[in-house]
Amino acid sequence: xxxxxxxxxxxxxxxxxxxxxxxxxxxxxxxxxxxxxxxxxxxxxxxxxxxxxxxxxxxxxxxxxxxxxxxxxxxxxxxxxxxxxxxxxxxxxxxxxxxxxxxxxxxxxxxxxxxxxxxxxxxxxxxxxxxxxxxxxxxxxxxxxxxxxxxxxxxxxxxxxxxxxxxxxxxxxxxxxxxxxxxxxxxxxxxxxxxxxxxxxxxxxxxxxxxxxxxxxxxxxxxxxxxxxxxxxxxxxxxxxxxxxxxxxxxxxxxxxxxxxxxxxxxxxxxxxxxxxxxxxxxxxxxxxxxxxxxxxxxxxxxxxxxxxxxxxxxxxxxxxxxxxxxxxxxxxxxxxxxxxxxxxxxxxxxxxxxxxxxxxxxxxxxxxxxxxxxxxxxxxxxxxxxxxxxxxxxxxxxxxxxxxxxxxxxxxxxxxxxxxxxxxxxxxxxxxxxxxxxxxxxxxxxxxxxxxxxxxxxxxxxxxxxxxxxxxxxxxxxxxxxxxxxxxxxxxxxxxxxxxxxxxxxxxxxxxxxxxxxxxxxxxxxxxxxxxxxxxxxxxxxxxxxxxxxxxxxxxxxxxxxxxxxxxxxxxxxxxxxxxxxxxxxxxxxxxxxxxxxxxxxxxx
Numbered sequence: 001x002x003x004x005x006x007x008x009x010x011x012x013x014x015x016x017x018x019x020x021x022x023x024x025x026x027x028x029x030x031x032x033x034x035x036x037x038x039x040x041x042x043x044x045x046x047x048x049x050x051x052x053x054x055x056x057x058x059x060x061x062x063x064x065x066x067x068x069x070x071x072x073x074x075x076x077x078x079x080x081x082x083x084x085x086x087x088x089x090x091x092x093x094x095x096x097x098x099x100x101x102x103x104x105x106x107x108x109x110x111x112x113x114x115x116x117x118x119x120x121x122x123x124x125x126x127x128x129x130x131x132x133x134x135x136x137x138x139x140x141x142x143x144x145x146x147x148x149x150x151x152x153x154x155x156x157x158x159x160x161x162x163x164x165x166x167x168x169x170x171x172x173x174x175x176x177x178x179x180x181x182x183x184x185x186x187x188x189x190x191x192x193x194x195x196x197x198x199x200x201x202x203x204x205x206x207x208x209x210x211x212x213x214x215x216x217x218x219x220x221x222x223x224x225x226x227x228x229x230x231x232x233x234x235x236x237x238x239x240x241x242x243x244x245x246x247x248x249x250x251x252x253x254x255x256x257x258x259x260x261x262x263x264x265x266x267x268x269x270x271x272x273x274x275x276x277x278x279x280x281x282x283x284x285x286x287x288x289x290x291x292x293x294x295x296x297x298x299x300x301x302x303x304x305x306x307x308x309x310x311x312x313x314x315x316x317x318x319x320x321x322x323x324x325x326x327x328x329x330x331x332x333x334x335x336x337x338x339x340x341x342x343x344x345x346x347x348x349x350x351x352x353x354x355x356x357x358x359x360x361x362x363x364x365x366x367x368x369x370x371x372x373x374x375x376x377x378x379x380x381x382x383x384x385x386x387x388x389x390x391x392x393x394x395x396x397x398x399x400x401x402x403x404x405x406x407x408x409x410x411x412x413x414x415x416x417x418x419x420x421x422x423x424x425x426x427x428x429x430x431x432x433x434x435x436x437x438x439x440x441x442x443x444x445x446x447x448x449x450x451x452x453x454x455x456x457x458x459x460x461x462x463x464x465x466x467x468x469x470x471x472x473x474x475x476x477x478x479x480x481x482x483x484x485x486x487x488x489x490x491x492x493x494x495x496x497x498x499x500x501x502x503x504x505x506x507x508x509x510x511x512x513x514x515x516x517x518x519x520x521x522x523x524x525x526x527x528x529x530x531x532x533x534x535x536x537x538x539x540x541x542x543x544x545x546x547x548x549x550x551x552x553x554x555x556x557x558x559x560x561x562x563x564x565x566x567x568x569x570x571x572x573x574x575x576x577x578x579x580x581x582x583x584x585x586x587x588x589x590x591x592x593x594x595x596x597x598x599x600x601x602x603x604x605x606x
Contacts, residue, residue: 058129068130068142075149078119079293080493082303085407086391090495092323092486094384094512094567095315101496102508104574108584108604114160115586117167123150124170144203147196148213148221154193155225159232159497160583162186162239162599182595186241190229194250197222201254208263210284210292210406217291219258220410223418226251228501231425235469235503236581248422255419259436264288264412271446276359279391280369282405290410297404305391305403310381318384319361321513321564323490325462326483327354332448336462346377346385346515347527355445356487361386364526370394376525376532379546379554383567384514390491413488416440421481424474438484455480469503505575514565517556576601 061067089095089102100106123146130139130146157164163183171178200218207214230247233239258264267278267288278285284292295301308314325336330352335341341349350363357363362377366389377387397403420438423429431452439449459476463483470478485498499505517523522531522545533546535554540547548554557563579601587604590596598604 059132062129063133065134065138065142068126068134068139071126072142072145074122075119075145078149078152079291079409080407082293082295082305082403082407085293085409085493086303086305086491087308088491088493088495089315089317090499091320091507091510091512092490092495093317093388094320094514095317096383096567097315098568098571098573101580102573103571104509104576104580106580106583108602109586111586111588113586114156114583115589120150120153120167121170123153124167127168128170140203141205144200144218145213148200148204148218151193151196151200151225152221154189154196155221155228158186158189158193159228159500161585162582163597164189165596166192168192180593180595183597186239190247193225194222197225208286210286210289211294213291216258216262216264217410219254219262220290220415222254223251223258223415223422224410226254227418227422228497230422232501234425235501245426248426252419252422252426255415255422255437258412258415259419262290262412264290266412266416266440266444268444271444272355273359274444275356276389279408280393280405282393284406284408288412289406289408290412290415291408293407293409295404295406297402301404302401303403303407304401305405306393306395306397307400307403309388309392310378310398312380316379316381316383317388318382318514319386319388319490320384321386321515322466322510323486324349324357324361324386327357327487328447328483329353330355330447334460334462336460343516343518345517345523346525349516354447354487359445360390360487360490361388368392368395370396374526379533379548382514384512384565386514388491408492413441414492414494417481417485417488421478421485424477424481427472427474429474429477438481441484441488450477450480450484452477466507467502467504468506500581503581505577505580508575509573511569512567513557514567516564517562519556519562520550520560 062071089099091102126146127143127150130143154164154166161183163186165181166184166189167178167181197218200213201215201222204213204215204218206216208216226247230244230249230251233241233244233247265287266274267285268274269277278288295303304314309317325341327335329335329338335349335353338344347364350357358366362375364374364376366375367373368375369392377385379385381387391403391405391407393403393405397405416437419436420429420434423433429452434450434452442449456474456476460479460483463479464470464475467479467482470482482498482502486495489495499507517535520535520537522534524530525532531545533548534541534543535548535550535556537550537560540549550556550560555566555569557566579599582599584602584604585596585598587606590598590604590606594606598606
């Protein structure tokens with residue numbers, strides 16, 4: 001095995017830290033991280049592939065608490081980018097193109113494919129060296145950070161691959177046993193993940209900070225991890241995984257502790273603005289947001305959400321019709337119980353709905369932040385016509401890559417949903433549990449809360465036709481919790497994981513749809529007496545409204561006879577129930593380590 005680089009992670013970390021120190025009196029640690037990440041990405045290779053020479057002794061660096069702090073700052077690199085939060089598709093947000101996961105065309109990669117271990121090596125290197133001079137009681141908070149991110153790292157591996165080799169130390173050159181280690185069972189890895197996150201909860205500080213992990217962040221992560229694992233084990237009986245109740249109990253307990261003891265409350269202004277303002281704000285609200293990804297115009301750290309939603313350059317994202325149908329009426333009744341809901345035109349269908357609908361897409365009366373005119377949906381920027389506005393900030397940020405609003409990674413809203421779902425899936429939920437959690441989200445937007453008894457007496461048939469695995473005494477409630485989760489967390493990139501853990505991959509094969517139009521002609525989106533869009537055939541009409549040529553700019557289910565907008569109608573989507581809930585192990589990794597087994601249904605010929 002060759003030395004690929006003379007400079008090992010210690011030297012890389014040292015230079016990363018120097019970059020941090022030189023970042024002119026930053027208010028956040030992200031510029032330093034950026035410098036560090038750029039250098040670390042050049043220095044690090046997969047730790048299974050090499051063992052570097054040691055140029056800097058650990059004794060020369062891990063000497064003070066400040067050293068531990070600076071080193072653990074580099075772990076934040078794994079937080080999702082802005083695009084990793086808002087750039088959701090799946091069956092929530094429809095785009096011009098479809099990912100391989102949605103099309104069912106994933107193949108086994110030669111290398112990469114998420115089977116990367118460099119971040120784990122950094123963490124395990126810290127764990128091996130943090131206690132050289134710093135007393136244990138002083139080091140514990142930094143160990144808590146390390147173990148938080150190791151739990152995060154392995155959770156991502158488990159939800160992607162299932163079984164994974166568990167490494168709690170840096171692999172030394174020549175350690176053939178470790179280099180050829182088979183995948184550890186999912187049950188073993190998950191128990192180790194839970195031990196790591198429990199240590200983090202016990203040893204991280206309790207002070208609020210949207211930029212640094214703390215006890216509350218660890219509780220939020222635990223609730224997310226345990227809910228995923230508990231529901232995955234419950235619904236994926238084909239894997240014969242035990243103890244789903246234990247994980248759901250842990251999820252409810254972690255979320256319950258954060259709700260009862262944490263310093264967080266939901267952001268609240270007025271019902272018709274709270275939800276939109278939470279995500280459009282430049283700086284994350286520290287009352288609801290537990291951990292965020294910082295962006296800043298002053299520090300020249302930007303993202304692209306405004307441009308993404310108003311141009312045709314990024315897939316023209318739009319909410320899918322089935323999701324729009326799922327929003328309740330403002331009085332709590334079901335939209336899909338209304339006679340003729342399937343053929344309602346845009347203006348009519350968005351009247352008197354859950355206020356989050358008009359705070360997620362453009363609806364009549366919508367005005368841009370920083371703008372004066374009312375704006376109607378633009379098909380040039382939205383495949384379905386349901387043009388998204390969540391995360392969209394002031395018009396001054398409309399240029400390419402100039403948005404600076406923070407991106408929440410953990411927020412109280414998710415934790416409330418985790419608590420309600422875990423209790424519902426366990427079957428021990430009470431009305432008080434709902435009032436403590438999910439009904440607070442309804443209350444924020446002026447919606448009536450879920451009534452436990454009423455939900456279970458009359459489960460929603462529209463939702464039941466989607467979520468085929470849901471049965472039992474709490475069927476109605478579980479469906480309502482899933483409705484609430486989908487609506488509250490849309491564009492926050494939870495949907496793929498939700499469908500995978502619920503074993504509802506079949507929903508990805510449904511025809512994606514948009515607005516309903518009865519046929520050719522002109523349509524008034526805001527009921528002001530003026531046409532906003534015209535669907536035509538033949539020669540393009542003249543005028544200043546939106547003109548959509550049928551079959552070219554837009555497709556309808558029944559052509560000239562109308563129907564819902566259909567998106568990617570010529571693509572035959574597939575989902576293999578026996579294979580696609582897990583990703584494949586890359587071929588090269590299995591060639592290097594013949595003890596790595598492949599996931600079911602993925603035939604690589606090895």
